[in-house]
Amino acid sequence: MDKEKELYEETQEISEEEKAPEKDATSKIKRRSQPEPEKKQEDDNLCIHCGKNKKAAGSNYCSVCISKATKTKVPVFAWICVVVVVLFAAVALLLSYLNFAPAKRILEGREALSENRLGDSFNSYEDAFYLADELNSELNWNLVFVGRRVRIEEAKVTVKLNAPFYAYNFLSQYFTEPELRKNPETVGYYNDFQKFNEFLQIISAIDGEDEKSADEALEKVAVLKEKYKDVKDKYFYVLFTENYIKENYKKTGKDELLKDIDEIKKLYPEEKWFYLNYYCDLYFDTGRYDECLTACDEAIAYNRNLSAAYLNKLKVCFINDDEDASNAVLGAYLGSNSEDDTYYAMKIMMLRRFGDSIDSTIEECEKDILIAEGAPEVYRQQALNYLVKGDYDSAFDTAYNAFVTVYNLYSYGAMDIQLSETRETLYVCAKLYEKNGSGMSEFHSSLADILASFEGYTASENAAALIDGKKTPAEILTEGMADFV
Amino acid sequence: MTMIYAICKILSFPGTYLRAFLEHLTAKASGCMIESDGYIRFDELSGHIEHTFPLKKGGAVAMALVPGIFHFIFGVFFSIAGLVPLALLKVDFQHPLMCIIYILFTFLGISMLCNLFPLVDDALFCRERIYGKDGANIVAKILLFIPVHICVLGAYIERYCVNYILFAAFLILIFIK
Numbered sequence: 001m002d003k004e005k006e007l008y009e010e011t012q013e014i015s016e017e018e019k020a021p022e023k024d025a026t027s028k029i030k031r032r033s034q035p036e037p038e039k040k041q042e043d044d045n046l047c048i049h050c051g052k053n054k055k056a057a058g059s060n061y062c063s064v065c066i067s068k069a070t071k072t073k074v075p076v077f078a079w080i081c082v083v084v085v086v087l088f089a090a091v092a093l094l095l096s097y098l099n100f101a102p103a104k105r106i107l108e109g110r111e112a113l114s115e116n117r118l119g120d121s122f123n124s125y126e127d128a129f130y131l132a133d134e135l136n137s138e139l140n141w142n143l144v145f146v147g148r149r150v151r152i153e154e155a156k157v158t159v160k161l162n163a164p165f166y167a168y169n170f171l172s173q174y175f176t177e178p179e180l181r182k183n184p185e186t187v188g189y190y191n192d193f194q195k196f197n198e199f200l201q202i203i204s205a206i207d208g209e210d211e212k213s214a215d216e217a218l219e220k221v222a223v224l225k226e227k228y229k230d231v232k233d234k235y236f237y238v239l240f241t242e243n244y245i246k247e248n249y250k251k252t253g254k255d256e257l258l259k260d261i262d263e264i265k266k267l268y269p270e271e272k273w274f275y276l277n278y279y280c281d282l283y284f285d286t287g288r289y290d291e292c293l294t295a296c297d298e299a300i301a302y303n304r305n306l307s308a309a310y311l312n313k314l315k316v317c318f319i320n321d322d323e324d325a326s327n328a329v330l331g332a333y334l335g336s337n338s339e340d341d342t343y344y345a346m347k348i349m350m351l352r353r354f355g356d357s358i359d360s361t362i363e364e365c366e367k368d369i370l371i372a373e374g375a376p377e378v379y380r381q382q383a384l385n386y387l388v389k390g391d392y393d394s395a396f397d398t399a400y401n402a403f404v405t406v407y408n409l410y411s412y413g414a415m416d417i418q419l420s421e422t423r424e425t426l427y428v429c430a431k432l433y434e435k436n437g438s439g440m441s442e443f444h445s446s447l448a449d450i451l452a453s454f455e456g457y458t459a460s461e462n463a464a465a466l467i468d469g470k471k472t473p474a475e476i477l478t479e480g481m482a483d484f485v
Numbered sequence: 486m487t488m489i490y491a492i493c494k495i496l497s498f499p500g501t502y503l504r505a506f507l508e509h510l511t512a513k514a515s516g517c518m519i520e521s522d523g524y525i526r527f528d529e530l531s532g533h534i535e536h537t538f539p540l541k542k543g544g545a546v547a548m549a550l551v552p553g554i555f556h557f558i559f560g561v562f563f564s565i566a567g568l569v570p571l572a573l574l575k576v577d578f579q580h581p582l583m584c585i586i587y588i589l590f591t592f593l594g595i596s597m598l599c600n601l602f603p604l605v606d607d608a609l610f611c612r613e614r615i616y617g618k619d620g621a622n623i624v625a626k627i628l629l630f631i632p633v634h635i636c637v638l639g640a641y642i643e644r645y646c647v648n649y650i651l652f653a654a655f656l657i658l659i660f661i662k
Contacts, residue, residue: 049518049537060540061518069518078506078524085503085593089559092566092590103573128574145583147575 098135098144102128106150109157117336118161119305125154160273161303195234199224199241206249214249221245236268254285272302280312289316304336314346315481323354341375344368348381353482358388376406377418380425384483387432387466387473393441396433399426400443400450421485424463427454428484431467460485486645487529493599493646494531500556500596501525501532507552508603512536515544529644533604542614542621546629549603549611549636556597563594572659595652602639612637 046062047053053062061069109124132144199221206217221242228234243260246252261282265275276299283292293316299309310333317326330346337343348368351361365382372378379402386395403426410419430450433441441447462484465471476484494501505524512519517536525531539545567590570576570583578584602608612633615621621629642648 065518069520072519074506074509074513075524078502078509081499081502082506085499085559088590088593089562091586092563095586096562096566096569099570099574103569106573132574142580143583145570145574145576145580147577148579149575149577 095143098139101135102131102144102146105131106146106153109153113157115336116301116303117305118157118303120337121157122154122161125150125157196237196240199237202241203244206245211249214245217245218242218250236264236271239264239267240274254282258282258286276302277306277308280309284312284315289319292316300332300336307333307337307340307342311342311346314349315483318349318353318481326350326354339371341372341377344372344375345377345381348378348385349482352381352385352388352478358385358478361385362389374401374405376402376409376422379405380418380422383425383429384473384477387429388477390436390473392429392433392435392437396429396437396447397442399429400446402426418485421483424459424485426450427457427459428463428466430454432473435467488527489646490529490644491527491531493649495525495527497596497599497649498525499593500560500598500600503597504532504552504556504600505534507555508536508548509534511547511551512539515539515541515547517544517548530604532600533607538607538610542625545607545611545614546633548607550632553601553603553636553639556601560594560597560601563590564598565594567591567594568659595656599648599652600643601648602636602643605637605640605644608633608637608640 045054047055047065048060049065050062053064055061056063056066059066105124105128109121109128112118112121112124128150129146132146135144136142202217202220202224206213221238225235225238225242228238239260243257243264246260247257258279261275261278264271268274276295279295280292280299283289283295292312296309296313296316299306300313303309310329314326314329317323317329327350330343330350333343333346344365348361348365351364352358355361362382362385365378365385369375369378369382379398383395383399383402386392386398399422403422406419406422430447434447434451437444443450459467462471462476466473466476466484502524509519509524512534517539520535524534536548539548567587570587571591576584576587603611615626615629615633620626639648642651
């Protein structure tokens, strides 16, 4: 190779006269590997390229060919192109780095959807948009975008997750964008929401404290029920609204509600988001535990993030005094969910129900409160632990903290939070503190106001038994379903 | 076929041009005789350069593999940089500048990936130099077995423009999904 290089240099000095006759030689360069054998036999000393001149010393080529070949320069334009490509690569690297996090969230969202982890999927999509906004505001330059069509993907998750409520939040926020208006899928969701909106207005007009306004709402629903009995998609929302009012405002019996849900399931088997979780609650509340377990399994298969179904299942396992099955529920929850507040709450319930001592449960719960960053349900469980221990001051303080947190979350529009459970826990803890407390609670001065806010409140059977002293906290909270709600 | 080949190469002109450029550099480094008659042409040499075969085995391997490796790395990189925002983040003409940039990245990446392989002659010559009479030693034969044979297969795929059909199908699949 070195010899050839030297030859290249030597050939630069070859005179023009010497080169001229061979000017066309390089244009006749042919692609070939070795000289043909016959030719080789004829004259081994000829250049293997042009086949005319003698080989230069130490080379297979003649000096003319070497000279011509070395003059074939790489065009300047090619070097400019390379510089442009390298610059492009730098920009691509920067943009890829910025796009990585939102893109990862969208992939996670899709994966979660394919695994029926609807809550995770929804959160991932929301995260993708949030991250893009965050990056742009940090850079002070809009470089990262998540397209509008990702909203359509998200819409599919929200509709599956909890159709009318999420559709309401989602579409009222994004339907103004022309892209979504043009898309037949989102138009479909929007029309669904519009159908539901009529009934939503009936629900929102009800004054929760006034029994009469609930009756009036039910009368309106009855009129609409007759009007829309042949309009299949609207009739679903009629039944939904009727059921919602009965459950939340009329305190209709669970058995009657179950019949209503059976009817809805028969007419609208595709609306799984509505009846699957409902069945879990109703079967549990009516004491049909085997059916509850089946319903929970079905609900979990539909949405593996449905924490309420896991909780119901766990409570049934507690009632059956089945520690192994309880462990299996906790394991299954962790298999599809992160170590969130529901996980810690379930873990603490397990420890209280099957653990050795309440002191170790309290100690463990303290650690979990720190990890779960003050999740209200973990606080509530700690309040129950203190009740079992007989430390009514701490129970009241902890329940108050849980309620304040849960109420704030509720005010900010959080769903799937246990507001009523936390409220009842605060009520029980306040009553027992009033009766048995030392008067040294951190929130002692608020006690009277808290109790006043519960005037006319009807506690559940177990909660009432605790307050009246008919049952001890240990009897209710370390046996049976390990909770009074 | 030559016309289809040349049209495909013109359609993927950034990759075609860069491929020929890299071949040119590699040929120079390998001590080949070169007659460059433009990088993009309307014949079967479009995207390649006319050169004699290198005398050394290393040169033969370099001519067959090196430009392709560069193109593969940059092609995959540009394709990801363009396709992730377009197909996953679904960036559209609501943000025209970024959308055009990502389309350019994708075009550049795919055009590079469409110009991965050497000419069939170069690929076959490389295989001959490694596995033929007076071939390479056993270690090199083992190490180069997969790359060299992929190279030969890819060279035929590229000669008949099958890679363009595959990439078109790939893009359609990604954007439909």
